[in-house]
Amino acid sequence: xxxxxxxxxxxxxxxxxxxxxxxxxxxxxxxxxxxxxxxxxxxxxxxxxxxxxxxxxxxxxxxxxxxxxxxxxxxxxxxxxxxxxxxxxxxxxxxxxxxxxxxxxxxxxxxxxxxxxxxxxxxxxxxxxxxxxxxxxxxxxxxxxxxxxxxxxxxxxxxxxxxxxxxxxxxxxxxxxxxxxxxxxxxxxxxxxxxxxxxxxxxxxxxxxxxxxxxxxxxxxxxxxxxxxxxxxxxxxxxxxxxxxxxxxxxxxxxx
Amino acid sequence: xxxxxxxxxxxxxxxxxxxxxxxxxxxxxxxxxxxxxxxxxxxxxxxxxxxxxxxxxxxxxxxxxxxxxxxxxxxxxxxxxxxxxxxxxxxxxxxxxxxxxxxxxxxxxxxxxxxxxxxxxxxxxxxxxxxxxxxxxxxxxxxxxxxxxxxxxxxxxxxxxxxxxxxxxxxxxxxxxxxxxxxxxxxxxxxxxxxxxxxxxxxxxxxxxxxxxxxxxxxxxxxxxxxxxxxxxxxxxxxxxxxxxxxxxxxxxxxx
Numbered sequence: 389x390x391x392x393x394x395x396x397x398x399x400x401x402x403x404x405x406x407x408x409x410x411x412x413x414x415x416x417x418x419x420x421x422x423x424x425x426x427x428x429x430x431x432x433x434x435x436x437x438x439x440x441x442x443x444x445x446x447x448x449x450x451x452x453x454x455x456x457x458x459x460x461x462x463x464x465x466x467x468x469x470x471x472x473x474x475x476x477x478x479x480x481x482x483x484x485x486x487x488x489x490x491x492x493x494x495x496x497x498x499x500x501x502x503x504x505x506x507x508x509x510x511x512x513x514x515x516x517x518x519x520x521x522x523x524x525x526x527x528x529x530x531x532x533x534x535x536x537x538x539x540x541x542x543x544x545x546x547x548x549x550x551x552x553x554x555x556x557x558x559x560x561x562x563x564x565x566x567x568x569x570x571x572x573x574x575x576x577x578x579x580x581x582x583x584x585x586x587x588x589x590x591x592x593x594x595x596x597x598x599x600x601x602x603x604x605x606x607x608x609x610x611x612x613x614x615x616x617x618x619x620x621x622x623x624x625x626x627x628x629x630x631x632x633x634x635x636x637x638x639x640x641x642x643x644x
Numbered sequence: 645x646x647x648x649x650x651x652x653x654x655x656x657x658x659x660x661x662x663x664x665x666x667x668x669x670x671x672x673x674x675x676x677x678x679x680x681x682x683x684x685x686x687x688x689x690x691x692x693x694x695x696x697x698x699x700x701x702x703x704x705x706x707x708x709x710x711x712x713x714x715x716x717x718x719x720x721x722x723x724x725x726x727x728x729x730x731x732x733x734x735x736x737x738x739x740x741x742x743x744x745x746x747x748x749x750x751x752x753x754x755x756x757x758x759x760x761x762x763x764x765x766x767x768x769x770x771x772x773x774x775x776x777x778x779x780x781x782x783x784x785x786x787x788x789x790x791x792x793x794x795x796x797x798x799x800x801x802x803x804x805x806x807x808x809x810x811x812x813x814x815x816x817x818x819x820x821x822x823x824x825x826x827x828x829x830x831x832x833x834x835x836x837x838x839x840x841x842x843x844x845x846x847x848x849x850x851x852x853x854x855x856x857x858x859x860x861x862x863x864x865x866x867x868x869x870x871x872x873x874x875x876x877x878x879x880x881x882x883x884x885x886x887x888x889x890x891x892x893x894x895x896x897x898x899x900x
Contacts, residue, residue: 428695430694430695431691431692431693431694432689432691433688433689433690433691433692433719433758434689434690434752434753435687435688435689435691435717435753435755436687436689436753436854437687437854438686438687438854439684439686441843441851441852441853442840442851442852442853442854443849443850443851443852444850444852461691463689463753464854467838467840467854468840468852470838471838471839471840472840472842472852493765493884495886496690496761496765496884496886497690497691497692497719499691502689505752509749509752509835537900538900541898541900545898549894549895549898550888550890550891550894550895553888553891556886570900572892572895572896573892574885574887574889574892575885575886575887577885579765582723582726582727583727584698584723584724584727584728586728587697593699594699594700595697595698595699596697596698596699596700596724596728597697597698598692598693598694598698598720598723623895623900624886624887624892625887625888625891625892625895626886626887626888627886627887627888627891628749628752628886629830629831629833630751630752630812630831630880630882630883630884630886631830631831631880631881631882631883632806632809632881632882632883633830634806635806635809635881635883636828636829636830636880636881638805638806639805639806639828639879639881640828642797642801642805644793644794644797644826644879
């Protein structure tokens with residue numbers, strides 16, 4: 389049997405430890421093509437580059453058949469890979485491993501998941517992997533079995549699973565031996581309690597850093613946050629149809 | 645009765661004609677605070693600025709009580725406005741009027757709608773307005789009645805409508821007298837048929853522009869694309885819970 393082709397990208401940039409680990413976990417299993425941002429693109433959501441040209445550079449990447457760095461966003465990387473670099477659609481698109489959580493509403497801002505959602509729009513099963521540790525030097529060994537299990541599950545069940553889905557996989561930052569398994573979940577509700585940090589530069593002009601702490605009342609059973617707290621990896625199936633059908637039904641009773 | 649406070653932002657930048665028109669349509673009706681990007685931010689989705697500081701400059705804006713330009717994305721503008729500039733939460737957040745369509749899957753990439761979704765996360769009714777004409781010199785007069793009707797509807801029904809909703813309003817590029825009304829819709833499915841345009845610079849190095857044409861098989865009744873084609877303005881209620889519950893139910897039958 390031919391090895392599957394897997395496209396791998398991320399949002400922390402092609403030099404990040406997380407993408408290096410992701411490729412190394414899968415290099416025996418698949419033909420891997422890396423197309424990843426040349427620099428960090430955290431918090432890029434599904435941003436695309438419209439007002440600037442995109443540059444693509446061939447590079448080498450341990451464990452990948454081919455590798456390219458791209459000047460654009462994670463979503464741009466998927467577009468360039470599918471429409472310019474790959475001759476056929478890949479069997480899977482993976483994004484990550486992100487340094488830091490994309491559980492709960494973090495998914496909405498996530499460049500890692502932006503790339504995976506773009507992949508799902510192309511009708512290709514796509515996964516964003518994130519480890520709950522944003523340290524650039526994070527240890528990723530506990531992710532290996534989760535990554536392999538999710539990838540093999542998706543390849544094996546390719547023809548029976550729902551289509552146009554992006555999978556948001558988050559992995560707790562605990563020892564591999566302590567991870568209890570993988571749980572299907574819904575996205576927990578949550579809030580960033582914004583603490584914009586105001587500072588003053590050398591000319592006494594104000595500037596701000598986005599910071600803030602995460603708050604949620606929605607850590608109940610069934611949510612990704614609950615599963616993670618219990619020591620499971622969480623998997624949320626993600627859609628790009630943003631219509632709130634329940635609200636639509638209620639609103640149809642109103643005339644504007 | 646006190647006038648309501650409306651926060652207005654956009655993604656085409658504070659100098660764009662669309663935001664100028666949006667403010668001018670509402671300046672009699674509300675106290676308007678403008679916090680908008682200092683330069684064009686199209687295609688920014690819900691991107692936030694993490695690796696750079698944010699700068700905010702007080703400016704003047706015809707029809708607004710207060711106005712600020714911000715170096716960041718549309719979503720950053722909403723965060724800065726809510727957490728640093730405004731003393732109380734506004735009654736409404738409006739984004740636009742965007743020069744160009746945000747119907748169908750354009751919503752996923754839209755900076756205009758990114759800002760509105762951020763507003764909805766704060767529990768504030770938020771609307772992105774878009775005109776189906778991406779010309780910087782577009783004529784916006786046909787938007788006036790739609791904008792006023794939507795804003796008055798949301799203010800009047802504030803306490804009975806579903807919460808945490810962003811409204812994606814698209815307006816056909818036809819004469820005001822030809823617009824047939826406003827229709828509640830779902831987001832049409834669609835594809836960008838990507839035509840990355842490859843060019844070569846003066847040093848014979850390749851670069852790409854994202855371009856592409858839009859394709860859909862889903863222009864059926866009930867969709868935003870159908871309503872627009874029939875001469876209606878479309879309104880899609882948008883949620884930020886990206887969980888695909890139907891897929892989740894099917895997937896729960898599988899063990900990974």
